[in-house]
Amino acid sequence: MRILMIGAGGVGDAAAKIAVERDFYDVFVVADYDIERARRTVASVQARQPGENRFHAVTVDASDENAVAAAIRLTGATHVLNAVDPRFVMPIxxxxxxxxANYLDMAMSLSLPHKDAPYDKAGVKLGDEQFAQASDWEGAGRLALVGIGVEPGLSDVFARYAADHLFSSIDELGTRDGANLAYFRPDGTEGFAPGFSMWTIIEECLNPPVVWEKSRVVGGNVETGFFTLPPFSEPEVFDFPEGIGPVECVHVEHEEVLLMPRWLDAERVTFKYGLGEQMISILKALHTLGLDSKDPVTIKGIQVAPRDIVAAVLPDPATIGPQLTGKTCAGVMVTGTGVDGQPRSTYLYHVADNEVTMRDYDAQCVVWQTAFNPIVALELLATGAWAGAGVRGPEAFDAAPFLELLAAPKPEGYGIEWGIEER
Amino acid sequence: MRILMIGAGGVGDAAAKIAVERDFYDVFVVADYDIERARRTVASVQARQPGENRFHAVTVDASDENAVAAAIRLTGATHVLNAVDPRFVMPIxxxxxxxxANYLDMAMSLSLPHKDAPYDKAGVKLGDEQFAQASDWEGAGRLALVGIGVEPGLSDVFARYAADHLFSSIDELGTRDGANLAYFRPDGTEGFAPGFSMWTIIEECLNPPVVWEKSRVVGGNVETGFFTLPPFSEPEVFDFPEGIGPVECVHVEHEEVLLMPRWLDAERVTFKYGLGEQMISILKALHTLGLDSKDPVTIKGIQVAPRDIVAAVLPDPATIGPQLTGKTCAGVMVTGTGVDGQPRSTYLYHVADNEVTMRDYDAQCVVWQTAFNPIVALELLATGAWAGAGVRGPEAFDAAPFLELLAAPKPEGYGIEWGIEER
Structure with missing residues (x-):
């Protein structure tokens, strides 16, 4: 296996540090628009594993599909890991x-709201552009494994595991994400620094959130499908494990809702994110001002998109690790009927503690928690434990080998524990 | 009198439309960084007064004091009206x-917070840089009439009038500004569009607000001077006249507080602005994100200040008039002892109704309400009713001729009524 990873930001850098401990591939090329960033990642993995010679840095413009294809041919890559913002999904x-080449990503092609009823009906959905090409990929015998970060990704693996091993029927597959992270500036005062790209946070939180329902009553008829809501809908306090505690969560547009119903049977599929009061008021302000816009404005003859400025003024998520404290939790709350026929409510989750991820990987917890999943998936593809072609989500594959390889102690596995809580 | 007005934004354009009706000057040159904007203003006044030949458009870079001096020499200007953002005060x-040339502005040189105690002690104050040169101006026999918009400006005239004619002693000179304006997008939905430059709103609302106190007890001692507070301090519901009604007002850094105590005797001088909940939460969000910053950041090799982007994405205050509804009120609440020896509370104010200002001047109410004051002042300087040299605020001059000229019916006066309310 020859891996080309595009993007040496927070997630890409952490993915390289996790991958360097594994021996399932021959070459791992780190590509970035900024060659210095790619080189920094390569240097850091080489510092962790003296003598390591599988890592190389190249430059690539992820917005140009011809440049991406050229980089694949140059490197002989068999698998490309997309580790950049979701706006670059389609060119890669x-x-x-x-x-x-085979393809893996951690976020899917972007959505467009429904023209007439944006907060009721789904328009162009996350991943629609990719799924439209599914038969081409299948015919070519190539795999696009989409949404294999932590959410989407590990959450989808948890959902498949619950469907196969814990439940006989499922009412709701509800991804729930929350954290108790705090950021402190170098001078010790508390500041604002999201754990991942503000560009992406704006995209997913201000787009109409999407839910999947098997039996929604619409005007006297029962309909099955995807429906949308206004941003920040249906706030719910969810109690997160391992000391994080209760966090108010709201509906957010997320890939799980689009992926899970394609392979798993449930009455309802939802995603709620523990944004917190401050983030919600910031997002509302950005939207009111039009600063969430991706369309460039002209300032003194210079073209610049407001959202790019917003992302640029915040601390780089890749470098805030030393200033963070706390834990982040990703998981799926599954409700329905257990295999014993009794009502069951189970939360399958993974918690990352920033103190631990900084100590062991010099990576902040949110990016690290995202980064290990595509590496585990690549290893399963390399060994043949996972195999297939077409455009497929993580829940299209057997969850057991993924969770076993993840939890098995090093050096056989990744030594990453996950949890189950009955509620 | 030969006038050079620098800035053909909202206020400049309205000032030209007000000035074209008056005959106290020989030449009125409209200068802007963008010559097209200056030409648009000249064309619009010529359309209002066929045969008018006193108006001319030139280009000038307001950030370059040599370019400003050259434009004065080129035009033979005797009086320069600064109608651009306060960051250009010092070069002009x-x-x-x-x-x-003599100089008039509607906002003063910028402040810098106190290094150690920004929310308690004043650092570099609004206008400090200008007042530092007062003796030079006085020696040269030239006048810098600073802060002669509506606030500062008309508010300072009201304060002087109250001190001279209504009160024997004053407890507080409290400028209070509020509105019930609403902005509707072309599609009819309500949007967000401040009535004046968002750059300036951020500057004045996020800087530590300043108050003047004659007798403040500090650590057991009585001190006289300027003190600062945290932004949005001491919210107070103030009831505005002519149907605007109650609006929550908070302390804001403003020139009145720095000007009035230099010429008027009061126990306390304050400024409070009816920002409203939405504007406060937007300003807090911008500050949290660092989008209030004037320091450029680099985006793909391009240098741009976040605050410039914020201002650029909002509708231009100069052009929103047709989409606005409502009224705006500027005034001074004076409390103390009346000339009859009885306790007195009097609000002196001016209300501008957007419907009327659009109809009569094709100018939205906030910029129009700012724009008429320097024209009235220029006329008083032309006739000799106001005379003097040095750096002086509006309250350094007799208020009566100003208010008489303002309220007298056209064509003798400006036909602009102001109000007094006993409380």
Whole structure:
């Protein structure tokens, strides 16, 4: 296996540090728009594993599918890991298809709200552009494994595991994400610094959130499908494990809702994120001002998108690790009927503690928690434990080998524990 | 009198439309960084007064004091009206001094917070840089009439009038500004569009607000001077006249507080602005994100200040008039002892109704309400009713001729009524 990872930001850098401990691949090329960033990642993995010679840095423009295809041909990559913002999904996806590489990402192609009823009906959905090409990928015998970060990703693996091993029927697959992270500036005062790209946070939180329902009564008829809501809908206090505690969560547009119903049977699929009061009021302000816009404005003859400025003024999520404290939790709350026929409510989750991820990987917890999943998936593809073609989500594959490899102690496994809580 | 007005934004454009009806000057040159904007203003006044030939458009870079001085020499300007953002105060002020022109502005040189106690002690105050040069101006026999918009400006005139004619002693000179304006997008939905420059709103609302106190007890001692507070301090519901009604007002850094105590005797001088809940939460969000910053950041090799982006994405205050509804009120609440020896509380105010200002001047009410004051002041200087040299605020001059000229019916006066309310 020859891996080309595009993006040496927070997640890409952490993925390289996790991958360097594994021996399932021959070459791991780190590509970035900024060659210095790619080199920094390569240097840091080489410092962790003296003598390591599988890592190389190249430059690539992720917005140009021809440049992506050229980089694949140059490196002989068999698998491309997309570790950049979701706006680059389609050029990387298309570049892979053109050059015949397999593809993995951690977020899917972007949505467009419904023209007439944006907060009721789904328009172009997350991943629609990718799934439209599913038969091409299948025909070519190539795999696009989409949404294999932590959420989507590990959450989808948990959902598949619950469906296969814990439940006989499922009412709701409800991804719930929350944290108790705090950021302190170098001078010791508390500041504002999201754990992942503000560009992506704006995208997913201000788009109409989507839910899947098997039996929604619409005007006297029962309909099955995807429906949307206004941003920040249906706030719910969810109690997160391992000391994080209760956090108010609201509906957010997320890939799990689009992926799980394709392979798993449930009455309802939802995603709620523990945004907190401050983040919600910041997002509302950005929207009111139009600073969430991706369309460039002209300032003194210079074209710049307001959202790019917002992302640029915040601390880089890749470098805030030393200033963070706390834990972040990703998981799926599954409700329904257990295999014993009794009502069951089970939360399957993973908690990352920033203190531990900084100590062991020099990576902040949110990016680290995202980064290990595609590496585990690549290892399962390398060994043949996972195999397939087409455009597929993580829940299209057997969850057991993933969770076993994840939890098995090093050096056989990754030594990463996950939890189950009955409620 | 030969007038050079620098800035053909909202206020400048309205000032030209008000000035074109008056005959006290010989030439009125409209200068802007963007020559097209200056030409648009000149064309609009010529359309209002066929045959009008006193107006001319030139280009000038307000950030360059040499360019300002050159424009004064080119046009033979005797009086320069600064109608641009307060960040350009010093280059225009210095350019006038160098070229020997008299100077008027509607906002003063910028403040810098106190290094150690920003929310308690005043650092560099609004206007400090200008007042530092007062003796030079006085020696040269030239006048810098600072803060002669509506607030500061008309508010300072009201305060002087109250001190001279209504009160024997004053407890508080409290400028209070509030509105019931609403902005509707072309599609009819309500949007967010401040009535004046968002750059300036951020500057004045996020800087530590300043108050003046004659007798403040500090650590057992009585001190006289300027003190600061945290932004949005001491919220107070103030009932505005003419149907605007109660609006929550908070302390804001403003020139009145720095000007009035120099010429008027009061126990306390304050400024409170009816920001409203939405504006406060937006300003807090901008500050949390660092989007209030004037320091450029680099985006893909381009340098741009976040605050410039915020201002650029909002509707231009100069052009929102047709989409606005409502009224705005500027005034001073004076409390103390009346000339009859009885306790007195009097609000002196001016209300501008957007419907009327659009109809009569094709100008939205906030910029129009700012714009008429420097024109009235210029007329008083032309006739000799106001005369003097040095750096002086509006309250350094007799208020009566100003208020008489303002309220007298056209064509003798400006036909602009102001109000007094006993409380």
């Amino acid at each position: 996806f298309n570049g892979c298809r053109a050059a015949g | 002020f210095n350019g006038c001094r160098a070229a020997g």
